[in-house]
Amino acid sequence: MPSNAYQLESVGEAFLVLMKRRGIDHFFVNAGTDSASLVEAYARQPSSGLDFPNAVVCTHENLAVGMAHGYTMVTGRPQAVMLHVSVGAANAVCALMNAARDNIPMLFTAGRTPLFEQGRRGARNVPIHWAQEMFDQAGMLREIVKWDYELRDGTVNLEDIVDRALAVTSAPPQGPVYLTLPREVLATEMRELVLARDELAVPSEPAPDPRAVERLAALIAAAEFPVIATATAGRRPGDVAALGALCEAHGIGVVETHARFLGLPASHPMHLGIALKPCFPKADLIIVLEADVPWMPSVDGGPRAGTTLVNAGVDPLFARYPVRGFRGDLAITATTSTLLPALAAVLGARSAGAEGRRDRIAAASRAVRAAREERVAALRAAPRMTKDWMNLCLSDAKPADAIVVNEYWATRAILDCEAPGSFYHHPPAAGLGWGMPAALGVQLAERDRTVIATLGDGAYMFANPAACHQAAAAMELPLLTILCNNARWHAVQNAAQTLYPEGHAARHATPVPLADLTPTPAFEKYAEASGGYGEVVADPAALPDAIARSLRVVREERRQALLNVLCE
DSSP states (O other): OOTTEEEOSBHHHHHHHHHHHTTOOEEEEOOOGGGHHHHHHHHHHHHHOOOOOEEEEOSSHHHHHHHHHHHHHHHOOOEEEEEOHHHHHHHTHHHHHHHHHTTOOEEEEEEEOOSOSSSSTTOOOSTHHHHTOOSOGGGGTTTTSSOEEEOOOHHHHHHHHHHHHHHHHHSSSOOEEEEEEEHHHHHSBOOEEEOSOSSOOOOOOOOOOHHHHHHHHHHHHHOSSEEEEESSTTSSTHHHHHHHHHHHHHTOEEEETTOSBOOSOTTSTTBOOSOSGGGTTTOSEEEEESOSOSSOHHHHOOOOTTOEEEEEESSTTOTTSSOOOOOOSEEEEOOHHHHHHHHHHHHTTOOTTHHHHHHHHHHHHHHHHHHHHHHHHHHHHSOOSSHHHHHHHHHHHSOTTOEEEEESSOOTTTSOOOSTTSEEEOOTTOOTTOHHHHHHHHHHHOTTSOEEEEEEHHHHHHTOHHHHHHHHHHTTOOOEEEEEEOSBOHHHHHHHHHHSTTSHHHHSOSSOTTOBOOSOOOTHHHHHHTTOEEEEEOOGGGHHHHHHHHHHIIIIIOOOEEEEEEOO
16 A cells, blocks of 8 residues: 555544644544544554554643643644534633734644534434534634634545645744534545645745845944844744844844743843843834834833834734734844844844944843842842742752743743743733643653743633643643742732722732632642642742752652742
8 A cells, every 4th residue: 555545434534644644743632522533543543553643632622722832832843632612612712812822833623513413424413412503613713713614525625624724824924723623524434545745835934035134234233232122032942042143243132022932041141131121221223023012112111212113023013913003114024033044144244333232232231130130139138938039949949951831920030041942931812821731731742851830820720720730640741830829810900000000909908809819729739639749838948948849759750749839
């Protein structure tokens, strides 16, 4: 039999074979009545010998999408998710919004209520098959995904449809796509699959216009204090060294503003911290590189008059955002990976002035590091159970190879993460419940590294922790989760007190109304219930030893662990 031909029993089997051939490692599934043909395919796999993606059983939809998100975040390879018809897809909307705003490629699928009441294999046979049907199931996700479609006859065009879905999700700017799979279609008899092509053709990345690169190089050469503001320049870890080399050679500062990936080590001489506002008085050129919100106009003001603004990225206008008013004097369509070498090549012939820029920015960088050291010294002198103290203790204790997945309290203003691919921050949509599922996906991809999820108590509860801890036990994922448990929605409280600084909420005892989460559960018991290690910590002096104990559990015993830190 040719290598591109397969003997099968159903369209469901063909779908699984095709995904594996197209590079899908894992199939994150929250199954339902629509999954019957896929269950049959996996049950037959020992005798069929067919090669399928690894099935990852997830007991909540947010867990399935979040794990796929985390896995792709560190590997760059899109994965597949399948949920149960309309109700499963509805439960995943928040997680898909995170994936879309984070430009995560994903083949998101859901079953569809059976089309027929009788007469076909897979036709309706339980009461929910009537109540779960929608007139437009994909409509609730259409604004979020790049593409949606329903597979109508897998015996005719399965390869065409799946390949289109995977090509669209992988094409820049990347994002999830949605394919609905009716139960009768998956159950349709299909005896043979002969693939028309061996590999998927994905569009190449956009390369910058040479004229725009020349203009940008001229702007940098003429600037006194140029700054790159970026949120995702380190999405590909290999770009970190290229960004650092370019900026050091030509005297360009880097601010990681609301950064979701480590773009430049904090120790780099051109690193100017994590806030752009302090640069406004000096910067005469700001290059917004893959940053959706480089600063907040209502809070930070804006650049000084006469500052030249450049927007650069795979979608420099962020066209999917209904309102975004960050104007620019130049806009360049390119990925970080294509822009940096093109700009370096042109700037190589424009060395005049680089030394002066480098000296000015290096001095500003030293001031940022000195301020950090003062902040750290004050923490060590008078420890209190604050987020800053938690960051310092974790920074002191974590292994050099650790990966931090943050949804709340970790900040690189204190936390020392230097290696590319060692720090991930929640997506800009900030749909709560992302952190722990994403960290489990990261751990699945990086089994030999220490993965640490840094969460708030509210984000942890949104993650459906029982499902997450069960998954960690089932897949033997030794994740360390550290909770900042302040028994409140801090974002809710801060929003009220900021909007009404002289109002009643500002004078109210904390937590303010609508932000109180007391009484909080004994969160450490969730980990213990799934065979993990749990500990509650209230004394700031005890935190370093508690982190050390939990790290020994995950690194030596290979068990999950959770620290429930009672913080201010």
